[in-house]
Amino acid sequence: MRLSRYFMPVLKETPAEAQIASHRLMLRAGLIRQSSAGIYSWLPMGLKVLRRLEQIVHEEQQRAGHHPMLMPTIQSADLWKESGRYDDYGKEMLRISDRHGRDMLYGPTNEEQITDIFRRDVSSYKQLPLTLYHIQWKFRDEVRPRFGVMRGREFLMKDGYNFDLTKEDALHAYNRHMVSYLRTYERMGLKAIPMRADGGPIGGDYTHEFLVLADTGESEVFYDSAVTDLTLGERDVDFDDVAQCQALMEEFTTPYARTDETHDEAIFAEVPEERRKTARGIEVGQIFYFGTKYSEAMGANVQGTDGKNVPVHMGSHGIGVSRLVGALIEANHDENGIIWPESVAPFGVSVVNLKQGDTDTDRVCEELYAALGKAGIEVLYDDRSERAGTKFATADLIGSPWRITVGPRGLKEGVVEVTSRRSGEAETMAPDAAVGKLAEIFAGL
Template identity: 60%
Template sequence: MRLSRSFLPTLKENPAEAQITSHRLMLRAGMIRQTSAGIYAWLPAGLRVLENIAGIVRDEQDAAGAQEVLMPTMQSAELWKRSGRYDDYGPEMLRIRDRHERDMLFGPTNEEMITDIFGQVVKSYKELPQVLYQIQWKFRDEVRPRFGVMRGREFYMKDGYSFDLDTASAVDTYRRMMLAYLRTFQRLGVRAIPMRADTGPIGGELSHEFLILAPTGESGVFFDSALEDQDWLAENVDINDRASLEKFFTRMTSFYAATDEMHDKKAWAEVPADRQREGRGIEVGHIFNFGRKYTQSMDIAVSGPDGAPLYPEMGSYGIGVSRLVAAIIEASHDENGIIWPESVAPFKAVIINLKNGDAQCDALCDQLYGAAPKALLYDDRAERAGAKFADADLMGHPWQLIVGPRGAKEGKVEVKNRRTGERTEETLEGALALIAKLQG
């Protein structure tokens, strides 16, 4: 994309309404614009990040054996009345009445709808297990939306649901999802610590939240530093092998990790002092097993091995895709702007032409841009160099390919790594090799 022709409206000053770093930087980098309280339009750069994150989430869900569906945002109130949640959910649910006086709602979550769809299709225990997921917009009418997309009313979310024959099978699915989530966050370029979460009246141990460590996090966290090193996960665990998953899950859950609400001081004291870590975290995912709560309340049964009706066990698995955009920024920025991990960046690199109109500069930049126009942003604006460098740092492109008159004359490109600040001088061939590598 050529910046001179793009819709990337950067801002020099911090917007007065933005209270946290990610909100300020998303507005300044031209990623979003607010349309009403807690509701945002996603501009081209922001949408590219959103889609990159969703793509990684989708890859890892598919690899874990989940199947993608797409459910409507509008739901019938009758489904929620069947489960008993319609009156209990509270004012966060946006309730609507259509022209035929039927009660409808804008879905804040999809347990009822997916359970009903499952019940229409699956009739026998032989068709289990089933894991279905979607990546879809949700709406919760927050009383005080704030912090940009971190706590908005409309949000983009991956929600998944599993249906299993029995508890043992449900535990296997839960473990598979935990591994898939950790691999997802690794690919997103962040460390997400799994924290044991409250299962409420259902009880049991199968509920974990995933929190990205950041100073602006809403939750206080306590965890064993062993959880920060998760590199072994991708190599040593077979997501389709029951014994391998059990070993992984036992190891992962043996390390202490809890938010303020679940903190156990006695158990914390048993963690070696040199491995005790405290901080703050942003919740970006939650996995939860709730047994037969919805299949029983909605009377969704399959034929069991003995022919008798059997209520499948269910789990839910959520990732806040739009929230992750803000959480990654909170965890990865400096005083100059965003520092995107390569895997989610809107553009892998920016080409900065320091002298538009100079024949050699223009020709060299065109060669670079022509190698990967979809992956690169070409700053071809008639702006001073300082403004181009400032915007490049603000928008957080992982690499900057800088072309000036002296370098162009010699066929050289200056390459800057946004994260480290390291600068090197490359030949045209070397710069093209980097571009090819960035394309994957």
């Protein structure tokens, strides 16, 4: 993308309403604009990030054997009256009525809807196990929205639902989700720790929250530092392998890791003192197994091998996709701006032309732009007639992980400069070598 033709309204100063780094930087870098309290428009570059996260979530869900679908944002209240949650949910739920005076609502989640879909078309154990998910906008009418997209009222969420004949099968689904979530966050360049959690309004005995450590996190967390060393890495996972998923789940949940809601000082005290850590965390996902709570309330039964109807065992699982954009920035920024991990960056490379209008710098920039694009890298070419300082400041702010600086001084020696946004380290090399180096870096993503 040529910056001169793009819509990327960056701000030099921070809007007064933004308190935390991610909110400030999302506004300053032109990712979002507020529409009303807790409701945001996603500008082109913000949408790019959101789409990249969605893409990773889709790939990892489908890798685990889950099926994408899409349910509506507006739901009928009838289903919620049936499950009993119409009254339980309280003012957080945005209630509306249509022209006929029917009670409707803007969905804060979709257990009722998915259960309704399930019970209409699934009647036999032979159709199980089944896990369906979607990525859809939700609305929760927070009393006090804040921190930009981290605690908005409207938010994009992946929510998934598993249906299984037995508790054992449903717990495998639970473990499978645990592992697929770990993979998902790792691909995004995030360290998310599964922590034992409270059921909350969704209910359930088995539940873990995934938290990203960040000073601005809303939850206080307590953990054994051993848990932060764990990674899935390149390990090959067979999501149908019950024992493997179980083992991985145990590996990642055995070290102590809890939020303040479930924290137990007595158990925590057993962790060796030097490994006992207290920090703050941002919740970016949660998984639940809740048994037959909804299937019983809503009559979601299947016939078992003996021909008898039994309620299915269910679980639900969520990833806060829009919130993740904020969490990623909280975990990846410095005083100059955002530092995107390669896998989610809206632009992998910023090409900075230090002397717009100079025949040689213009030509080399164009060649780099074309060659990097051919290598499958999204490039933001800063072709504005701005001075070097302005272009560097913009590049730092928007956080492309790599910058190629092209100026007459370097071109005299036949080189350009390749700079890592994260480390700040710069290397000079021929333009061809720069393309080769970056193509290699981005090839694995």
